[in-house]
Amino acid sequence: MRLKEFLSVRGIDFVSVNVLEDPDGMAELQRLGVRSVPVLARGDKFVFGQSTKQIVDFLGLAEKSGPQLSVDELCQRVDKFMGAALELIPLMPYDRLGTHVPGRPRSYRTLGFHLFRVVDAFLGTNEGIPLVQAMFREEPAADADTAALVAYGEKVRQRFRDWRAKGDASPGKTLQTYYGPQSLHELLERTTWHSGQHVRQYMMLLEKEGVAHHRPLVEADFAKLPMPQNVWDG
Secondary structure, three states: OOHHHHHHHOOOOOOOOOOOOOHHHHHHHHHHOOOOOOEEEEOOEEEEOOOHHHHHHHHOOOOOOOOOOOHHHHHHHHHHHHHHHHHHHHHOOHHHOOOEOOOOOOEHHHHHHHHHHHHHHHHHHHOOOOEOHHHHHOOOOOOOOHHHHHHHHHHHHHHHHHHHHHOOOOOOOEEOEOOOOEEHHHHHHHHHHHHHHHHHHHHHHHHHOOOOOOOOOOHHHHOOOOOOOOOOOO
């Protein structure tokens, strides 16, 4: 769930600032020493907006936070989401891969790559590679076709299955991320809904392009995940 959405549905008053367009907002982030967004600030204190638990603690909300699904259930969802993506990506016509998704400069090609890169980055973090935002900005080759995207996806899915088979998924294991230390359970939940949201978007893109598919994911597949309400921001 996006930070603005999290605050809005709870009726919490806030001022949203796009720091890319507001010099004063950027200056305030620099004063606080913040190097990434989204971030929730109050006075001289701030918390990054990626962790629901951190937001709840920062605001002093009396509500339960943390994953509702077990590690094993989350792993099953991740595998299902990747399987759905591997069905959907080959359906997109090659001449449409360079088209941008609604509202941002990201191509269909990059989205197909990114939804697997999210899982790949999670696996790297488990191997001791700190999670940094730059990992999510990586791009596939400019001429990558659907076969290349599927090959990458199959590789990541097999890596994920191998990691899961090793049984190295202790929920409390601490992983290092750009928004602070996170438990494996928390980062796995974020990885799950993050990748699932992008597969959800890919289904809509195919429909937008007039490509029929059997909708491999339904609302029940997103149950108990902190999914954004909208398929696209805004």
